Amino acid sequence: MQQLSYFELVGFGPNGWGWALLTATGMTLAVAVCGFLIGSVVGTFVAWAKVGGNLAIRGIADGYTTVLRGIPDLLVIYLFYFGGSAALGAIGSLFGAEGFIGVPAFVTGALAIGIISGAYQAEVFRGAYQVVSKGEIEAARSVGMHRWLMFRRIIAPQVLRYAIPGLGNTWQLVLKESALISVTGLVELLRQSHIAAGSTRRPFDFYLTAAVLYLLITWVSTYLFQRAENHSMRGIRRAS
Amino acid sequence: MDFAFMKETFLSLLSGVPLTLNLAFTSVAFGTVFAMILALMRLSGVSVLAAVAQAYVFVFRGTPLLVQIFLIYYGLGQFRPALQEWGLWIFFREPYWCAVLALTLNTAAYASEIIRGGLQSVPHQQVEAARACGMSGFLLFRRIVFPIAVRQALPAYGSEIILMVKATSLASIITMMEVTGIAAKLISQTFRAVEIFVVAGLIYLIINFIITRIVMAIEWWLSPHLRRPPAVEPRLEAAHV
Numbered sequence: 001m002q003q004l005s006y007f008e009l010v011g012f013g014p015n016g017w018g019w020a021l022l023t024a025t026g027m028t029l030a031v032a033v034c035g036f037l038i039g040s041v042v043g044t045f046v047a048w049a050k051v052g053g054n055l056a057i058r059g060i061a062d063g064y065t066t067v068l069r070g071i072p073d074l075l076v077i078y079l080f081y082f083g084g085s086a087a088l089g090a091i092g093s094l095f096g097a098e099g100f101i102g103v104p105a106f107v108t109g110a111l112a113i114g115i116i117s118g119a120y121q122a123e124v125f126r127g128a129y130q131v132v133s134k135g136e137i138e139a140a141r142s143v144g145m146h147r148w149l150m151f152r153r154i155i156a157p158q159v160l161r162y163a164i165p166g167l168g169n170t171w172q173l174v175l176k177e178s179a180l181i182s183v184t185g186l187v188e189l190l191r192q193s194h195i196a197a198g199s200t201r202r203p204f205d206f207y208l209t210a211a212v213l214y215l216l217i218t219w220v221s222t223y224l225f226q227r228a229e230n231h232s233m234r235g236i237r238r239a240s
Numbered sequence: 241m242d243f244a245f246m247k248e249t250f251l252s253l254l255s256g257v258p259l260t261l262n263l264a265f266t267s268v269a270f271g272t273v274f275a276m277i278l279a280l281m282r283l284s285g286v287s288v289l290a291a292v293a294q295a296y297v298f299v300f301r302g303t304p305l306l307v308q309i310f311l312i313y314y315g316l317g318q319f320r321p322a323l324q325e326w327g328l329w330i331f332f333r334e335p336y337w338c339a340v341l342a343l344t345l346n347t348a349a350y351a352s353e354i355i356r357g358g359l360q361s362v363p364h365q366q367v368e369a370a371r372a373c374g375m376s377g378f379l380l381f382r383r384i385v386f387p388i389a390v391r392q393a394l395p396a397y398g399s400e401i402i403l404m405v406k407a408t409s410l411a412s413i414i415t416m417m418e419v420t421g422i423a424a425k426l427i428s429q430t431f432r433a434v435e436i437f438v439v440a441g442l443i444y445l446i447i448n449f450i451i452t453r454i455v456m457a458i459e460w461w462l463s464p465h466l467r468r469p470p471a472v473e474p475r476l477e478a479a480h481v
Contacts, residue, residue, distance in 0.1 A: 070402070190304070
């Protein structure tokens with residue numbers, strides 16, 4: 001059999017893996033974005049607990065961020081993958097179902113990424129909250145704003161503004177973490193490259209392509225976060 | 241929670257700790273040397289060298305570590321005849337060396353930015369003063385620039401070492417039986433994910449806790465000028481002997 005050239009291999013022709021790789025890139029983006037958004041929600045609550053909670057709540061929140069940032073992400077993914085199935089199996093057996101019930105890999109992946117990145121985002125939000133000046137919060141209170149209104153109008157916009165650089169870093173982490181979800185069998189970019197590499201025996205070509213695609217996503221998202229940062233800072237005068 | 245089972249798990253996971261530490265420290269040691277070279281290239285003022293270093297950092301920080309590991313471990317298999325001819329196949333055949341190589345290349349990219357930050361934080365006055373005393377070249381670097389830069393970079397370097405300990409878990413995917421590898425095997429045998437996760441997580445937390453303490457101790461030892469001087473006790477002279 002004649003060796004295919006690199007561009008035939010990853011192209012969109014009859015023997016090309018182009019569409020498969022593009023679909024898988026979409027899957028990587030989807031799982032990363034879902035995980036990131038779950039992480040934002042988790043992170044907001046954890047940051048709130050750290051800033052405004054009593055001693056016990058603060059202790060739990062501190063424990064959560066310390067533990068999740070101190071153990072390997074792969075372990076957390078295994079916990080969600082195997083533990084989720086075991087939990088579902090236990091619930092299933094209550095209703096008479098038997099045997100192994102698998103959790104969809106996408107859900108496992110998004111949840112695992114969300115829980116991990118939540119710990120990082122909590123620290124980002126907490127740091128940004130501390131920049132919001134006390135005077136603004138007092139002013140909001142003195143004009144009679146309630147908690148939710150104050151959060152929506154005063155705190156959230158300012159915290160988000162200062163959090164953008166940190167969120168950008170977390171997003172890069174999340175994107176790279178999403179490659180680990182391939183161990184659960186979700187066909188994202190790395191998994192698809194693995195499959196293609198196995199069936200064509202051209203592993204280097206496919207992993208290199210995967211690396212280039214990841215790099216492209218990183219590059220575009222760095223640009224977008226920079227745009228967002230510039231936009232959010234448009235009304236702020238900076239020293240130097 | 242089954243404590244007898246957890247104790248048994250703890251003992252079997254403990255047998256993976258040497259490999260985890262081995263991978264982490266080997267790659268941090270090689271990675272630091274490489275990172276120094278990259279940082280010096282970046283600051284050399286030679287635009288070609290700086291651009292090469294910058295591109296390297298961009299590529300290795302912008303792609304997932306697992307992709308880098310696969311590229312080296314599986315990907316280089318595509319060039320097996322050539323590698324065998326050069327006698328390098330013995331090296332790339334071993335998952336251990338592939339993991340060390342990938343981790344080293346990866347940490348070098350992150351660490352070079354930390355070192356660059358440290359080197360750039362050295363105040364100009366210090367360098368000027370040293371030059372005025374007649375120091376230059378390596379002596380200037382060894383006596384003035386390096387000690388100041390190390391103090392600046394150390395906290396960030398501590399987090400990088402912890403990231404590397406965490407990153408060694410990826411070596412389990414290419415069959416290395418370190419802590420995560422053993423944990424994954426036990427989980428798939430027993431399906432008791434929660435207990436095994438708790439024990440494995442605890443081992444990583446202990447390792448990382450010890451590393452942070454060591455880094456803090458080195459920081460303390462390197463910064464006597466920031467510590468409050470010990471209270472000088474009035475010396476009691478034996479006046480009436």
